[in-house]
Amino acid sequence: GDSASSEGGTGDGTIQLKSADVVAGDSPYNTGMEQLSETLAEKTDGQIELNHFPAGQLGNDGQIVDGIKIGSIDIGMVGTISSKVTEALYLPFLFEDSKHMHEVLDGEIGEDLKSRFEEETGIKMIGFVYYGPRVLTTDGLEVNTPDDLKGLKIRVPEMPPMVSTWKALGANPTPIAFTELFSSLEQGVVDAQENPLEIIVNNSFFEVQDTLIETYHSLPLRFLIMNKEKYESLSEEHQELLQEEWDKTSLEIEKLYKEQDDEYRQIIEDHGVKFIQPDVESFKEATKDVWKEYAPEAFGDGVYEKIEALKDGKNDDLESE
Amino acid sequence: MKIIEKTLEYLTVIFLILLVITVTLQIGSRMINNPLQWTEELSRHALVYMTFLGAALAFYKGHGMKITSFTEKFPPMLRKTNDIFIDSLVLLSSIILCYLGIKLGLLLLDSPTPSMRLSKGLLTFVLPLGFSLIVIKAVKSLFTTLRKAG
Amino acid sequence: MELVLLFLLLIIFIILGMEIAYVLIVAPIIIIALTHLGDLPIPFEVIPQYIYGGADSFSFTAIPLFILAGELMNRGGITIKLVEFAKKVVGYIRGGIGQVSVLINVVMAGMSGSAVADATATGAILIPTMKEEGYTPGKSAAIIAASSTIGPVIPPSIPLIIIGATAGISVGTLFIAGIIPGLLMGLAIMLYIFFTAKKDNIEKTERPSIKEQVRAIRPALLPLGMPIIIIGSIGFGIASPTESAVLGVLYALVLTGLIYKDLSFAELITALKDTALSTGTLMITIAAGMLFGWLATYLNIGSVLNEFLLSISTNPIVILIFINLILLILGMVLETIPIILLMVPVLFPIALSVGIDPVHLSIIMVVNLMIGLITPPVGLNLFITSQIAKTPIIEVIKRAVPLIFILLLVLLLITYVPQISLYLPTLLGV
Ligand code: NA
Ligand code: NA
Numbered sequence: 018g019d020s021a022s023s024e025g026g027t028g029d030g031t032i033q034l035k036s037a038d039v040v041a042g043d044s045p046y047n048t049g050m051e052q053l054s055e056t057l058a059e060k061t062d063g064q065i066e067l068n069h070f071p072a073g074q075l076g077n078d079g080q081i082v083d084g085i086k087i088g089s090i091d092i093g094m095v096g097t098i099s100s101k102v103t104e105a106l107y108l109p110f111l112f113e114d115s116k117h118m119h120e121v122l123d124g125e126i127g128e129d130l131k132s133r134f135e136e137e138t139g140i141k142m143i144g145f146v147y148y149g150p151r152v153l154t155t156d157g158l159e160v161n162t163p164d165d166l167k168g169l170k171i172r173v174p175e176m177p178p179m180v181s182t183w184k185a186l187g188a189n190p191t192p193i194a195f196t197e198l199f200s201s202l203e204q205g206v207v208d209a210q211e212n213p214l215e216i217i218v219n220n221s222f223f224e225v226q227d228t229l230i231e232t233y234h235s236l237p238l239r240f241l242i243m244n245k246e247k248y249e250s251l252s253e254e255h256q257e258l259l260q261e262e263w264d265k266t267s268l269e270i271e272k273l274y275k276e277q278d279d280e281y282r283q284i285i286e287d288h289g290v291k292f293i294q295p296d297v298e299s300f301k302e303a304t305k306d307v308w309k310e311y312a313p314e315a316f317g318d319g320v321y322e323k324i325e326a327l328k329d330g331k332n333d334d335l336e337s338e
Numbered sequence: 339m340k341i342i343e344k345t346l347e348y349l350t351v352i353f354l355i356l357l358v359i360t361v362t363l364q365i366g367s368r369m370i371n372n373p374l375q376w377t378e379e380l381s382r383h384a385l386v387y388m389t390f391l392g393a394a395l396a397f398y399k400g401h402g403m404k405i406t407s408f409t410e411k412f413p414p415m416l417r418k419t420n421d422i423f424i425d426s427l428v429l430l431s432s433i434i435l436c437y438l439g440i441k442l443g444l445l446l447l448d449s450p451t452p453s454m455r456l457s458k459g460l461l462t463f464v465l466p467l468g469f470s471l472i473v474i475k476a477v478k479s480l481f482t483t484l485r486k487a488g
Numbered sequence: 489m490e491l492v493l494l495f496l497l498l499i500i501f502i503i504l505g506m507e508i509a510y511v512l513i514v515a516p517i518i519i520i521a522l523t524h525l526g527d528l529p530i531p532f533e534v535i536p537q538y539i540y541g542g543a544d545s546f547s548f549t550a551i552p553l554f555i556l557a558g559e560l561m562n563r564g565g566i567t568i569k570l571v572e573f574a575k576k577v578v579g580y581i582r583g584g585i586g587q588v589s590v591l592i593n594v595v596m597a598g599m600s601g602s603a604v605a606d607a608t609a610t611g612a613i614l615i616p617t618m619k620e621e622g623y624t625p626g627k628s629a630a631i632i633a634a635s636s637t638i639g640p641v642i643p644p645s646i647p648l649i650i651i652g653a654t655a656g657i658s659v660g661t662l663f664i665a666g667i668i669p670g671l672l673m674g675l676a677i678m679l680y681i682f683f684t685a686k687k688d689n690i691e692k693t694e695r696p697s698i699k700e701q702v703r704a705i706r707p708a709l710l711p712l713g714m715p716i717i718i719i720g721s722i723g724f725g726i727a728s729p730t731e732s733a734v735l736g737v738l739y740a741l742v743l744t745g746l747i748y749k750d751l752s753f754a755e756l757i758t759a760l761k762d763t764a765l766s767t768g769t770l771m772i773t774i775a776a777g778m779l780f781g782w783l784a785t786y787l788n789i790g791s792v793l794n795e796f797l798l799s800i801s802t803n804p805i806v807i808l809i810f811i812n813l814i815l816l817i818l819g820m821v822l823e824t825i826p827i828i829l830l831m832v833p834v835l836f837p838i839a840l841s842v843g844i845d846p847v848h849l850s851i852i853m854v855v856n857l858m859i860g861l862i863t864p865p866v867g868l869n870l871f872i873t874s875q876i877a878k879t880p881i882i883e884v885i886k887r888a889v890p891l892i893f894i895l896l897l898v899l900l901l902i903t904y905v906p907q908i909s910l911y912l913p914t915l916l917g918v
Pocket of ligand 2: 819820821822859860861862863864865866867868
C-alpha cells in the first residue's frame with residue numbers, strides 16, 4: 018500500500034524503491050514507470066516494490082540527481098544532469114533520427130557512455146529513453162538559414178553545448194528559468210525558445226509564439242539513473258530483471274511518445290502556428306565544429322567520429338523516420 | 339560575539355549589494371543584446387549566502403518568528419525548564435546540521451553547477467558555516483539561562 | 489504513522505515557543521532519525537540537501553529585492569508622501585483616516601511584496617493619526633492589519649512568487665490574476681469602515697475642492713510611478729517578474745537619494761542592514777519549510793489527503809470548500825510560506841484532477857493565507873499592529889473578528905466565481 022515506510026521492509030525480503038520524475042502525471046514517462054513498477058512486482062512476486070513520485074514531488078531535476086547521489090531517492094527519470102556525457106548528447110545534429118540513435122546507444126558505444134557517466138558522477142545509469150526532437154519557435158520571425166538568427170534573443174537551457182550551438186548559429190542565447198519562460202516570451206524579454214513539441218503544447222507556448230521552425234537540431238534523451246550502492250545491493254538476478262524490463266519500458270515509452278507527438282503537432286497547427294521547413298544543411302554547416310569542444314572529452318577520443326560513421330548520410334529529416 | 343555579529347552584518351550587506359548588481363546586469367546585458375550567461379546562477383549563490391549568513395545574523399540579533407502567547411502563561415519554573423529544553427534542541431539540531439552540511443559538501447565536491455561550473459560542494463559549505471556560528475551563540479545563551487536557573 | 493508524528497511535533501514545538509524555522513528543522517530531524525530504527529532509513533544528508541535547495545532558487549531573489557525597495561521608500565519619505573495623497577483623495581469619505589489606510593495599502597500593494605512590510609510601514613504612520621481621529625487603538629490596529637493583507641494579492645507579491653515557483657505556474661500570470669481580487673478586498677474593507685464609522689463616532693471631515701485634490705496628486709506622482717515601473721517593466725518585456733524587483737530598488741534609490749535627497753548615506757546603510765536581517769529570518773524559514781514539505785511528501789501526505797478529499801467528493805465545489813478549510817486551519821497556527829511549501833505539491837494535483845484551474849487555485853490560496861495573517865492565535869499582522877498601537881493583542885483580535893468575516897465573504901466569492909481571478913489573464917491572453 019501507500020504507507021511504504023511503516024510496513025514491509027527488508028525483514029520479509031521486500032525491496033522498496035522510490036523513484037522520481039519532474040514531468041506531469043499523465044506523460045508517457047510516468048505511464049512507463051508505473052508499468053515498470055507493476056511488472057517488477059509481478060515478476061518478483063512482490064519482492065520489488067517500486068513507488069514512483071511524478072510531477073516534481075520530490076524536487077526538480079537537480080535535486081533528484083543529488084538525492085540519488087546521497088541515497089534519499091533510489092531511481093530517477095531525468096532529462097538534465099550536470100554531467101559532460103549527458104550534456105554532450107545535446108550536441109547539434111548528433112543523431113540523425115531515432116533509428117540512428119538506437120544503433121549508437123544500443124551497442125558498444127552506449128555501454129561505453131554509461132560507464133563513462135558512472136565514472137564521472139558516481140551514479141548508475143540503467144539506460145536511455147527517447148525524448149522528442151527539438152524545434153525552434155519565434156514570434157513572427159521566419160527563419161530559413163542561420164543568417165536570419167542574427168541577434169535573436171533565444172532562451173536555451175543552461176548547458177554549455179546548447180549555448181555554443183546557438184552562438185555558432187549567430188543568436189544570443191539567454192538564460193531564463195523555465196518557470197519564467199512563458200511570461201518572458203509573452204512580454205518579449207526573449208524572442209524565441211527551443212524545445213520538443215510536447216513541451217510547447219503542455220506549456221501553451223503557441224499562445225505567445227506563432228512561428229515554428231522545424232530545425233530538429235538535436236534529439237536529446239532522458240535517462241534512468243540509480244543510486245549505485247542501492248543498485249549493487251540488488252541480487253544479480255534482480256539487476257538483470259531491472260535492465261531487461263527497463264529496456265522494454267524504454268521502447269514502450271518511445272512508442273507512446275511518438276504517438277502523442279502527432280497529436281501535439283496537430284494541436285500546434287490548430288492554434289494557427291505557421292510551420293517552416295528551413296534549410297537544415299545550412300544549420301549543420303554553421304554548427305559543424307561545435308562538437309570539437311565537447312565530444313572528445315565527454316565521449317572519449319574518436320567516438321564522435323564513430324557515431325558519425327553510423328549515419329546513413331541520406332536521411333536528413335529527423336521527423337521522416 | 340559582537341565581532342561575529344558585525345562581520346555577519348557586513349557580509350550579508352555585501353551579498354545583498356552583489357545581488358542588486360547581478361540582477362541589474364542581467365537586465366542590462368539583455369537590453370544591449372549581449373546577455374550574460376552567469377548572472378542567473380550568481381544571483382542564486384548570492385541569495386543562498388544571504389540566507390545562511392543572514393540566518394546566523396538573525397539568531398545573534400534574536401530575530402525570529404515564534405509564538406510566546408502559550409509559554410507566557412507558564413509558571414516561572416516551568417517556563418525556565420521549557421526554555422532550556424527548547425534551547426538545547428535548537429543547539430543540538432544546529433550541531434547536527436553543521437556535521438551533515440560538511441558531509442554533504444564533501445559528497446558534492448566534484449558535482450559542478452550548470453553554468454559557472456563551480457563546485458556544488460564548496461558552495462554548500464556556507465550552510466555549516468552559518469550553523470556553526472549559530473552553535474557558538476546558542477551555547478552561550480544556554481549557559482546564561484542555566485546560570486540564571488541555578 | 490511518521491506523518492502523524494511529524495505534524496504532532498510541529499504543533500508541540502510551536503506551542504512551546506520554538507522559532508518556526510527551527511520547528512521546521514527539528515521535527516524532520518527527529519522523524520528521519522526514527523526511520524533509522526526501522527527497515528527503511530532516510531539518509532541524514534537529505535536534511536542539508538533540501539534546506540540548501542530551498543534557498544537556491546532564482547525566483548526567491550525577488551524577496552530581498554522587494555524588501556529593500558520597501559525599506560528605501562519608508563526611510564526616504566515616500567510612504568509619507570503617499571499618505572498625504574490618500575488623505576486628500578479618500579480622507580473625507582465617512583470613516584476618514586480608516587479609508588485612507590485602505591487606499592494607501594492598495595497603493596503600497598503594488599510596490600512591496602509582503603503583507604508584514606506593509607503592516608509595519610503603514611501602521612507606524614497611520615495608527616497614531618487614526619487614534620487622533622477617534623478610532624480606538626484596537627480598531628485602528630485591526631484595520632491596518634486587515635488592509636495590509638491586500639498587499640500580496642495585488643502584484644508584486646512574495647507569496648505568489650513562491651506559489652508560482654513551486655507549482656511551475658507563470659508568476660506573471662499570477663500577478664495579473666491577483667489584481668481584481670485584491671481590489672475587491674479593499675472595497676469590502678472600505679464599505680465596512682463606512683458603515684461602522686457612525687457607531688464609532690468618527691467625525692466627517694470636509695471634502696477638499698477638486699483643485700486641492702488635483703494639487704495633492706503632484707507630489708505623489710513620482711512615488712506613484714513605482715508600481716508603474718514594476719508592472720510596466722514586466723509588461724514591456726524589459727524584465728521578468730522576478731527581475732522587476734531590482735528595478736523597484738533602483739527607482740527607489742534614484743527617487744529618495746537623487747531627486748528628494750531624503751535618504752542619507754547612513755540611512756541607506758541601515759536600509760541594507762535591515763533588509764539583510766529580514767531576508768535571513770524569512771529565507772531560513774522558507775529553506776527549512778522546503779525540508780519539512782519534502783519529508784511530508786516523501787511520507788505520502790499527497791495520497792493521504794488525496795484519498796481523504798476524493799473520498800468526500802469529486803465535485804470541485806465541495807473539494808474547494810475543503811481546500812479552503814484545510815488552509816484556514818493551517819493559517820491559524822502556521823506562517824504563510826511554510827503552508828505554501830507544504831500544500832502546493834499536495835493540493836495542485838488534486839485540484840487538477842477535478843478540473844480546477846491552477847491559477848484560480850493560486851489566488852484562492854493567497855487570499856486564504858492572507859486572512860491567516862489576521863486570524864488568532866497566530867496572526868503575524870495582529871502582533872505587529874498591536875505593538876505599534878501599544879494595545880493588548882486581545883483588543884485587536886476582538887476588533888479584527890468582523891473584518892475576518894468580511895474577508896471570508898470575499899474569499900467565498902473568489903472561490904466560486906473563478907472569473908474574478910481569471911478574467912484579466914484571459915483578457916490579456918496570458
Ligand atoms: Na503587492
Ligand atoms: Na493566523
